[in-house]
Amino acid sequence: MLALATRRMLNALITIWLAVTLAFILLRLLPGDAFTARLSLSGASQTQIESRRALLGLDAPLLNQYVSLITNLLQGDLGYSLVSGRKVKEMILEPFGSSLVLAGGAMVVGMVMGASMGVTAALGRSRLSRVSAWLIAFASVSSPIYWTSTLAILLFSVGLKWLPSIGAGAGIRPLILPWLVLGFTVSGGMARLVGTVLNELKDSDFARTARAKGLSQKRITYVHLLRAGAGTIITFIMLQIGFLLSGTVVTEMIFVRPGIGTVLLSAIHDQDFPVVQGVVILSALIYCISITIAEVTAGLLDPRLRMSSL
């Protein structure tokens, strides 16, 4: 078990390093940068621009820039924004909590909605309930988040006036619509996965034994079947985190909620590459941590996986 965990961690480090390198290469291909553009707009002379660029290390050879990026990263330093001059780490970590609340809540909503749709689609009593659960799951994967949010705002904020259309402010009320919308977007994939897993497992030997023992169908479904499929489902949930991050960007924009997404969109707009690079590194880090957790948990739950991956 320890060997597996160490191996996974090593793999995660390699992945993060490759993702950082990928971001470095992509972003250095950019023709201009925000810094130079802003300085020339403000009327700075060519020599002034050059001296400032030298100060930030922007004119150093690429290899040197790369080496200093990696050494800085190892010390937890993400550099400075080219637009505001602020520390990238601060710019990203400050709104991180707000994005985490949005994404985390949406994940819970999505998993509960997805699991119940999947259970109904696979084991629902009537054909009607099975088909409708299946159709809702399909509608979820077929609706872009900007459209479901617009529809939700039209219905619940403009029409019924139940909830605010702005996702910021104190309390839980402003968060309800963003949570529901983002949760619905994530739920479709979850529903289809749970449905497939249950369809595969419902005729297995242990399910038949449990039924013969006289256990209720509910107990069999939630305790026996879903636990047997837990490895697959946990891995899927962890893989959804990247997708969730993408959804968070759009949700924050539509519900005018400050967060990583708004920071990212304006950084992209301004070609502020240290900030974009910081977000890429942060998401790679989150991805690797969640994948490692998923793999180790799956190994804990299913001894076969532990053996085969060693």
Added chain:
Amino acid sequence: MNRRRVLIGCVAFLILCLIAPWAAPYNPLQEVGEALAPPSADHLLGVDWIGRDILSRVLHGGARTLIIGVLALFAAILPGILIGVSAGWYGGWWDWLVVKGLNAFLAVPGLLLALVILTLVGSGAGQVAFAAGIAQFPMAAQISRAAGRSARSFPFVEAARGIGVTERGILIRHVLPNLARTLIGISVVSLSWTILSASVLHFLGFGGDPAIPEWGAMLAEARQVYRIAPHVALSPGIAITILLLVVNILAEYITHPSKA
């Protein structure tokens, strides 16, 4: 439901989307009615904020969306599938390299990757297609790799090896035709994802000229006026959901023919 009928229905719908622009009653770029007028006999879906006919714009937008999706499919997804299958099939250092590379790509959320690429190549329809394709490429390659890997233990593969066919020969003559259904399924699922992310990118304003009809861009415009004229937002939104539903159902019928 008859499986063949569903398949034909889906494909027919997609073809209709492609020829829909010819059925448009007005020029989608021209101002032909009173701004924000509700649906009427002259303008079945109403008029947008500067007086363009929404029905015409929706009909033009569908073809555009589909073409962008197909472009993305050819530019990024098909190469991804080939890389994935060959990595799974050959194994060894090539597989190792592909897996490590894919992991790095997968670690960056698709939308983020697409946005970075767009800052690099600028905005526009072709650029959006490319970025949306690249964003979906690692996922498609990874699933294809699993398919290629599973092919290694097919009985007919061992038989072909036994009579001395080369590895490359087996891949082209036996494995690819046998994986065709799986790979087409992966392509159609990827098509739905690329259409989705391309429309999100258009919505975020990276599609170039905003006058050109595209559903995501239309919705972004409609959001400016949705409090006074909600009908402007409804049509492109419903349209994209229907198109994606059709593509997703098509994918489901291709990958799981038995359940249909």
